[in-house]
Amino acid sequence: MTRFISFLTNRYSCHACSDEKRQERLQQLLLRVHTIVEEADGRYITNSGMLVQLKMLADAMYRGYWAMGAFNHGSLKETLMADEEEEEVRSSLFRLKRSRIIHGSARKHKARHLMEFHGALESLEIAVANITEFVVILSGCDRMVRRPYDTYLYIDNFVFGRHSEKQMILSFLLQESPATAAPAVLPIIGGLAVGKKTLVAHVSSIMRLNETDFYTIADRGSAMSGKGRILIVVEIDSDVDEKDWTTFYSYVASMDGRSKVIILSRLKKMEKFGTVNPIFLNVLTYEEFSYLFKALAFGSANPGEHPQLVQIADRFARELQSRWSILAANLFADVMRTNLNVHFWLSILGRCRRLVDRNLSMFGEHPKLRLEKGLPIDVTDMVLRPASPLQFIWNSSNNVPAKELPQVTFTELLVDLKPKMQATVVRFESRIPPYTTFDHILSRYAQDTPQLGAERRIVP
Known part of the structure; x- marks a missing residue:
């Protein structure tokens, strides 16, 4: 009996030690990936392959943070949080049955959190294993000028977690076009309150801060006349007639062919007015x-x-x-x-x-x-x-x-x-x-x- 107890004790200790090492490894990977994602967020990235990899890194990072939190708190007595969703049973006749429900629910939550933890760790391991080339190329990308307040925004408002989408908009705006060319149009499609206007406003502030010669309608006033490129952001809530769009587009083209148009809409059909591939802002994971x-x-x-x-x-x-x-x-x-x-x-x-x-x-x-x-x-x-x-x-x-x-x-x-x-x-x-x-x-x-x-x- 003594040997059996000793065996169980050693096995539990090894298991706890293994979990502790996995937690430490996950924390190290999260710190490394978070540093790279934040660095990438402050540079101009035009390589489409890097944008795909940046999205994968960000997704793995958020999954890792969630799994770490769930695992850390999953063993505490706050499994009561899940149990509160069970039916309230006050009669002493059902107390034993209720106890079984609680313990069964706790075991299910613990197993699920452990599975999520291992899955998140594996995702980060895979992401980091292929990150060397990304970091090397990233070091050659130009830096953006950032204000101290932008760092606060990055931490406190993670609507800007849409790193790859932001880079796509920047790439669209920075792409040079001849003055005689037709204005480029980028549709951004997304549901209600997913952050379309916020994302465009953030990108516009970066462009102004980095002294890009783009004017917005707010900068130029209602006249919109004179020389210089103009960024026009159009929010469309209902269907638009082809003739009306042609009239509007012709007017924009008459000002400066290097101007850009961004369409914000919840309607997928608005992508037909784009001259480049649309950006779809989906619900955050x-x-x-x-x-x-x-x-x-x-x-x-x-x-x-x-x-x-x-x-x-x-x-x-x-x-x-x-x-x-x-x-x-x-x-x-x-x-x-x-x-x-x-x-x-x-x-x-x-x-x-x-x-x-x-x-x-x-x-x-x-x-x-x-x-x-x-x-x-x-x-x-x-x-x-x-x-x-x-x-x-x-x-x-x-x-x-x-x-x-x-x-x-x-x-x-x-x-x-x-x-x-x-x-x-x-x-x-x-x-x-x-x-x-x-x-x-x-x-x-x-x-x-x-x-x-x-x-x-x-x-x-």
């Missing part, structure tokens, strides 16, 4: 989205000191990445950063889920889809102790000018505010260029009003 959300939600706080909050943030990121957008991640992260408390974060997560469930029940579609269509959504569950049902509606659909209504922030609405007015503007302003402002009208309504009641149906 879960690992990258989780990294971004935690960076925003924790702010300057150390996530390692709040293991339970890390677990909640991962679950929240899963909810937002699959069903919402980066804008929603920013909104909820701003709220959660005000109070690093487990019960508070769980409350916000619960309200977000109830919001989705209520709108699915009432209208048969996700609230994000309704917002994309400009339709009102029910937000009663988001407010603490609402006196009556509440809805968000687009500013354009309300007859009262937004500037004449009282304004609150999204954080104030969720944390401690009970709207007293019949209508209020809920405002969110992006913290990074182009500092887009999003306004919604918050108003009370009767549940049986034709505006909402006519669309209501129960989802089977």
Whole structure:
């Protein structure tokens, strides 16, 4: 018996030691890859093969960060986070059964985290094994001029994690064209609030900082006349007639053939107006989205000191990445950063889920889809102790000018505010260029009003 116990002890010690070495190896690889990705983000890359490799490096890096966090916190008692999703059983008759469910759930989570950890480590090993040529070529790429504030943006706002897409836009803008040539057109296609305007604004700031002789419409004013190349960014929300596009394009060509046009749209059909291959901005991967959300939600706080909050943030990121957008991640992260408390974060997560469930029940579609269509959504569950049902509606659909209504922030609405007015503007302003402002009208309504009641149906 003594030998058997000794055998088990030694086997467990070796296993723990092996896991410790793997963690150390993963940390070393993450530091190395993160350094290379950040260095690449500050240089001009025109080689298409390098852009593909840069995307692979970034994907492996975010996957590694997520796996490291999940593995570090997976063995703690915060598996309670997953157990809270199990059915509440209060009767003593079912306590034994509930205990079995909890332990079974914990084992499943541990096995999944271990599998993710090994997969992430393998991906980074493969990425680093083929990185020598990338680093050598990268060292020959020109550096961008960067301001100290850009470093803060890189750390705090990972919407700029789209490294390869940024380089594609830069390559498009830097490509020289004869003055007599037709203006080049780059379509950027992506869903609602995936960061199209933010990405272009970031690239434009780099171009200005590096003294590129491109003017934007804002630089030149509304006249758009005179000499010099012009960068025109066109946002298209609906279908465009071929004749109208031809008229617009001819006008741009008459100014300077070296000018460039960037189309921003949610419509895939807009790629037909491009003269180069379009850039498709897809939803961030879960690992990258989780990294971004935690960076925003924790702010300057150390996530390692709040293991339970890390677990909640991962679950929240899963909810937002699959069903919402980066804008929603920013909104909820701003709220959660005000109070690093487990019960508070769980409350916000619960309200977000109830919001989705209520709108699915009432209208048969996700609230994000309704917002994309400009339709009102029910937000009663988001407010603490609402006196009556509440809805968000687009500013354009309300007859009262937004500037004449009282304004609150999204954080104030969720944390401690009970709207007293019949209508209020809920405002969110992006913290990074182009500092887009999003306004919604918050108003009370009767549940049986034709505006909402006519669309209501129960989802089977």
